[in-house]
Amino acid sequence: MPEKDWKIRMRIPWLLFLFGLGILSLHTAANGIEPTGEKTEETTHPSIEEEDNVLVLKKSNFDKALKETKYLLVEFYVTLSGPSQTLAAEFAKAAEELKSAAVDVRLGKVDVTDQKDFKKEFNIQDFPTLKFFVDGDRSNPVDCKGVRTASAFVTWVKRRIGSCSVHLNSTSQAQAFIDPEGLAIIGFFKSPPGGVVEVFCDSARSTPEIPFGMTSSDEVFAHFGIRENMIVIFQKGKPVYNEVAEEGKLNHMELTRLIKTFTMDLVTEYNLETSVKIFDVPVENHILLFIPKSSTVFNEAYENYKTVALEFRGKIMFILVDTDESRNGRVIEYFQVIEIEVPAVQILNLTSDARYKMPAERVTGRNLRSFCQSYLEGTAKRHLSSEEIQEGWDKKPVKVLVGKNFDKVVFNKKNHVFVMFYAPWCEACQKVLPIWDELGKMYENRKNIVIAKIDYTANNVQLLNVERYPFFRYFPVGSATRVDPYKGEHTLDAFVNFLEEQIKAQKKVSSKTKKKDVVKEQEKTTKKEEL
Numbered sequence: 001m002p003e004k005d006w007k008i009r010m011r012i013p014w015l016l017f018l019f020g021l022g023i024l025s026l027h028t029a030a031n032g033i034e035p036t037g038e039k040t041e042e043t044t045h046p047s048i049e050e051e052d053n054v055l056v057l058k059k060s061n062f063d064k065a066l067k068e069t070k071y072l073l074v075e076f077y078v079t080l081s082g083p084s085q086t087l088a089a090e091f092a093k094a095a096e097e098l099k100s101a102a103v104d105v106r107l108g109k110v111d112v113t114d115q116k117d118f119k120k121e122f123n124i125q126d127f128p129t130l131k132f133f134v135d136g137d138r139s140n141p142v143d144c145k146g147v148r149t150a151s152a153f154v155t156w157v158k159r160r161i162g163s164c165s166v167h168l169n170s171t172s173q174a175q176a177f178i179d180p181e182g183l184a185i186i187g188f189f190k191s192p193p194g195g196v197v198e199v200f201c202d203s204a205r206s207t208p209e210i211p212f213g214m215t216s217s218d219e220v221f222a223h224f225g226i227r228e229n230m231i232v233i234f235q236k237g238k239p240v241y242n243e244v245a246e247e248g249k250l251n252h253m254e255l256t257r258l259i260k261t262f263t264m265d266l267v268t269e270y271n272l273e274t275s276v277k278i279f280d281v282p283v284e285n286h287i288l289l290f291i292p293k294s295s296t297v298f299n300e301a302y303e304n305y306k307t308v309a310l311e312f313r314g315k316i317m318f319i320l321v322d323t324d325e326s327r328n329g330r331v332i333e334y335f336q337v338i339e340i341e342v343p344a345v346q347i348l349n350l351t352s353d354a355r356y357k358m359p360a361e362r363v364t365g366r367n368l369r370s371f372c373q374s375y376l377e378g379t380a381k382r383h384l385s386s387e388e389i390q391e392g393w394d395k396k397p398v399k400v401l402v403g404k405n406f407d408k409v410v411f412n413k414k415n416h417v418f419v420m421f422y423a424p425w426c427e428a429c430q431k432v433l434p435i436w437d438e439l440g441k442m443y444e445n446r447k448n449i450v451i452a453k454i455d456y457t458a459n460n461v462q463l464l465n466v467e468r469y470p471f472f473r474y475f476p477v478g479s480a481t482r483v484d485p486y487k488g489e490h491t492l493d494a495f496v497n498f499l500e501e502q503i504k505a506q507k508k509v510s511s512k513t514k515k516k517d518v519v520k521e522q523e524k525t526t527k528k529e530e531l
């Protein structure tokens with residue numbers, strides 16, 4: 001299943017920045033030293049040792065534990081990993097509670113720091129990993145994922161070995177079941193519900209932190225005004241979502257994803273704490289709004305974002321990144337968001353790692369909606385580090401640059417190169433482009449002068465101190481490194497005057513002594529290094 005993969009693999013690029021240290025310590029742990037005294041301990045203790053009601057399992061007693069317990073939930077961990085330590089206390093609490101239950105359930109743990117065999121046998125990559133063994137079957141354990149609290153462990157196990165949800169026999173039972181503060185899911189199923197109930201139960205088993213109830217009572221159906229098989233999500237005591245449960249139409253992943261999105265706010269602000277939750281929800285599409293909260297347009301943009309988030313609930317997860325917050329620097333860098341583009345909106349497909357930039361300047365409901373729609377329909381343009389070089393790119397008066405040919409053209413010692421950086425969606429750019437064409441025509445037949453343009457949104461070109469679109473840079477003759485900003489007006493006259501001055505200045509420079517040129521070249525090189 002793809003969702004298994006993305007949780008392990010795709011979480012890494014996003015979270016690497018935050019948990020880099022945690023991962024390092026995990027590696028240290030994995031390469032740790034051999035444990036000592038294991039054998040002697042085993043021979044002197046015939047029964048399996050326990051720690052806080054949790055069986056301490058090893059290579060030598062693992063089979064014995066499997067044989068002696070009908071249901072065995074095992075935590076594979078490494079001592080030094082932070083997440084393993086956090087889990088240990090909750091796991092022990094759950095072990096205590098389950099030990100007193102009548103059924104034959106036990107919890108065990110294996111320190112796999114040096115147990116390469118265990119890691120290989122159960123394909124363990126993340127720590128901790130939890131697996132549930134039934135009837136001593138060592139070959140087909142069930143993964144227990146995303147469970148963190150003691151109560152969720154208990155519910156998880158109970159939903160595996162018994163009924164997956166609470167049977168609600170009366171209106172009063174249903175009312176008591178619905179949590180006035182949190183979430184509750186009720187399946188309204190008239191007989192014979194068959195496959196629909198299977199799907200519902202699978203979702204219940206994957207989300208033990210949420211209460212699941214089921215009813216077939218006429219009284220309860222009537223009370224909630226329900227006539228057909230239906231799954232209803234209640235939030236803070238009120239029905240907030242319902243899904244007609246038709247045989248064959250509902251699938252476990254979609255239902256689980258939908259339900260899990262209700263554990264999150266419509267828009268989740270990115271920070272250390274939420275980053276973990278964000279990846280718990282199996283939605284493969286993330287949209288991110290990068291905006292400084294101090295911005296004058298923040299409130300309006302945020303409201304629009306929330307409105308559209310509601311429309312795409314369960315399909316795209318809406319995340320907010322405050323660019324004022326210095327701790328978000330790494331994430332902003334990862335998505336290559338530059339200051340002039342903020343507020344910026346991007347979609348990330350976590351499965352393919354493809355990124356998409358919203359082709360619009362303003363964060364309006366309309367722009368957001370059409371961006372999300374085009375993405376889901378597969379018509380949005382994927383963001384790459386460079387567009388392909390256009391056929392005939394150098395045949396027109398204005399040369400068309402992309403990431404791939406940029407350096408070669410602009411850092412050419414023989415030419416004066418004057419480049420316009422634009423965004424296709426920017427209105428100010430639309431006004432200047434025809435003027436730029438005129439400039440191109442004027443210099444078309446002048447030797448050593450290149451007028452060019454580049455779509456800066458579609459090509460990653462590193463520049464310092466970029467301004468609002470459009471902006472311009474001049475790359476002088478005689479230097480393969482120097483970049484000069486253009487600060488003048490966006491008129492033909494101003495562009496021409498600027499260019500003629502550069503040409504004149506260059507002529508003066510070339511008539512001076514070679515020695516001076518060398519000095520100047522050194523200055524330029526220093527400048528490049530600053531870039």
Ligand SMILES: *[C@@H]1O[C@H](CO)[C@@H](O)[C@H](O)[C@H]1NC(C)=O
Binds near residue numbers: 166167169
């Ligand atoms: C509803 O009835 C069933 C069968 O009698 C029982 O197992 C279940 O506990 C009842 N539900 C509640 C919430 O009491």
Ligand SMILES: *[C@@H]1O[C@H](CO)[C@@H](O)[C@H](O)[C@H]1NC(C)=O
Binds near residue numbers: 349351352375376
């Ligand atoms: C996301 O990527 C996966 C894998 O390439 C692909 O199957 C899926 O259709 C993509 N989703 C969208 C909405 O483009």
